[in-house]
Amino acid sequence: MPRSRVVAEYEKMQNDIKTSARRQMAAHGTAGLSLRAIARELDVSAPALYRYFPNLDALITALILDGFNALADALEAAERTLPPTEPRAQLRAALLAYRAWALSHPIDFQLIYGNPIPGYVAPAEVTVPAATRQLEILGRITDRAFAAGQIVLRRELTEIPPSVRAQLARIAEPYGTSVEVLHTCMLGWTRIHGAIQLELFGHTPPVVGDPAAFYEQLVDALIETG
Amino acid sequence: MPRSRVVAEYEKMQNDIKTSARRQMAAHGTAGLSLRAIARELDVSAPALYRYFPNLDALITALILDGFNALADALEAAERTLPPTEPRAQLRAALLAYRAWALSHPIDFQLIYGNPIPGYVAPAEVTVPAATRQLEILGRITDRAFAAGQIVLRRELTEIPPSVRAQLARIAEPYGTSVEVLHTCMLGWTRIHGAIQLELFGHTPPVVGDPAAFYEQLVDALIETG
DNA sequence: ACATCAAGTAAACACTGTATACTAAACACC
DNA sequence: GGTGTTTAGTATACAGTGTTTACTTGATGT
Numbered sequence: 485m486p487r488s489r490v491v492a493e494y495e496k497m498q499n500d501i502k503t504s505a506r507r508q509m510a511a512h513g514t515a516g517l518s519l520r521a522i523a524r525e526l527d528v529s530a531p532a533l534y535r536y537f538p539n540l541d542a543l544i545t546a547l548i549l550d551g552f553n554a555l556a557d558a559l560e561a562a563e564r565t566l567p568p569t570e571p572r573a574q575l576r577a578a579l580l581a582y583r584a585w586a587l588s589h590p591i592d593f594q595l596i597y598g599n600p601i602p603g604y605v606a607p608a609e610v611t612v613p614a615a616t617r618q619l620e621i622l623g624r625i626t627d628r629a630f631a632a633g634q635i636v637l638r639r640e641l642t643e644i645p646p647s648v649r650a651q652l653a654r655i656a657e658p659y660g661t662s663v664e665v666l667h668t669c670m671l672g673w674t675r676i677h678g679a680i681q682l683e684l685f686g687h688t689p690p691v692v693g694d695p696a697a698f699y700e701q702l703v704d705a706l707i708e709t710g
Numbered sequence: 711m712p713r714s715r716v717v718a719e720y721e722k723m724q725n726d727i728k729t730s731a732r733r734q735m736a737a738h739g740t741a742g743l744s745l746r747a748i749a750r751e752l753d754v755s756a757p758a759l760y761r762y763f764p765n766l767d768a769l770i771t772a773l774i775l776d777g778f779n780a781l782a783d784a785l786e787a788a789e790r791t792l793p794p795t796e797p798r799a800q801l802r803a804a805l806l807a808y809r810a811w812a813l814s815h816p817i818d819f820q821l822i823y824g825n826p827i828p829g830y831v832a833p834a835e836v837t838v839p840a841a842t843r844q845l846e847i848l849g850r851i852t853d854r855a856f857a858a859g860q861i862v863l864r865r866e867l868t869e870i871p872p873s874v875r876a877q878l879a880r881i882a883e884p885y886g887t888s889v890e891v892l893h894t895c896m897l898g899w900t901r902i903h904g905a906i907q908l909e910l911f912g913h914t915p916p917v918v919g920d921p922a923a924f925y926e927q928l929v930d931a932l933i934e935t936g
Numbered sequence: 937a938c939a940t941c942a943a944g945t946a947a948a949c950a951c952t953g954t955a956t957a958c959t960a961a962a963c964a965c966c
Numbered sequence: 967g968g969t970g971t972t973t974a975g976t977a978t979a980c981a982g983t984g985t986t987t988a989c990t991t992g993a994t995g996t
Contacts, residue, residue: 490973515741518951518952518953519952519953519954520951520952520953528974528975528976529975529976529977530952530953530954531954531955531956531975531976531977532974532975532976534954534955535973535974535975539953539954540953540954597907597911598824608912611911611912612912612913612916615911615913619913619917638931638935643927644927645920645923645924645926645927647919647920647923648918648919648920648923648924648927650919651917651918651919651920652917652918652919654919655916655917666917667918670914670917670918670924671928673904673908674901674904674905674908674914674928675900675901675904676904677904677907677908678899678900678901678902678903678904678905678907679900679904681823681903681904681907682899682900682903685823685837685841686834686837686838687838687841687845688896688900690838690881691845691877691878691881691892691896692874692877692878692893692896693873693874693876693877693878693880694871694873694874694877697871697873697874698871698874698896700871701869701870701871701874702897702900705864709864716942744982744983744984745983745984745985746982746983746984754943754944754945755944755945755946756983756984756985757944757945757946757985757986757987758943758944758945760985760986761942761943761944765984765985766984766985
């Protein structure tokens, strides 16, 4: 009786629950998620699910974690489509992948960057580290692109307020990245994130007509001039 | 029996309901909102509320509309703190007001730019026009600042893709604004919106340390160099 | 004085997440 | 092999939700 066997079955059930939850949200929106509906779909009673997740919030937190990781995986996959000798192209690919993932997984995106569930507030101590992975990936690529001289940082944007610079330095230090690169990353992140968020909420499309082209141009401008 | 009297009382009740809803959300998060709890607070039975709102979704939609208008009002109030001869300063004030309002009304901000309610999807045909008011305000100020020569548009950013340019032209035409100004507005909107959204979700503060300074510098860079 | 109508209520329906108590099967151990 | 313990699951119940239906008031218009 390999103990790993029973563990594997336990994790399979956890995954079945998460899969069912995702399908349910895909069908009825991020909040049309119900423990009892999951139980019906899996042909068990509702309380049985409590063997695998202590409550609904824990299930949602697990889904959010998965979402963050899936997005980060998508960024890394985009990075790998190009050789490391072309970090600038990698950066562009990663930024485009960010939007592509958001559009192809709108529910997950809302789940991780919205506040979708009744009474649920994502615990910052779990979401922030998870989101940090994205920043690490973008930072890593940006750093390589800058080191290779493939991108330049805008002069104006290097005038970082002292209070900001101090904290950025603390964060950048363990990565061996410069404060300017990290700052540029944060600014870039806010830009692409805002564009995607507004697009998903339907605010940009009616104005710009072709949100894909709008976004690509935004990304190109971002890479070209910081 | 002035008919306006009974109408006024009807609207007072509607406002009482909305006020109670807002207090409830402030206390228990955007989704801790319950028709029955509102009814308890107003000392009426739950079905009585259906005289004033056909269902919960309608109430939420009303709250969202109010939120959009309150944000737009805040932008206009900021605009009025400065004389129209200084549109550049007005623009800066409005952009800072955007963040200030979001921070002082986090629930409303999540309500209008998140997807907070079980099963509720904001009807785009009502939210989009409401959000458009913000864009109109920012566009108006930007247009005046540009006309007065107080801001410049970045060359790179005027290379607008044809598909985007076509739609922007259709939107800008009735306002008598140039495509470039509208495009700059959209880009600016995505930047400040993304920064605020990430800040509210706790993603920027741990990295930049001083989100207020980070944001102000972002706004200054935005105004100075487009 | 009477009919009409608006506002509100009580009761019920179909849900939800969750806690408690219990059952049935699998396991370790002497 | 029988015994105690653990595990997975169930049935039931509780408190809460939005919403519908049917009914009761009290005020209004004629």
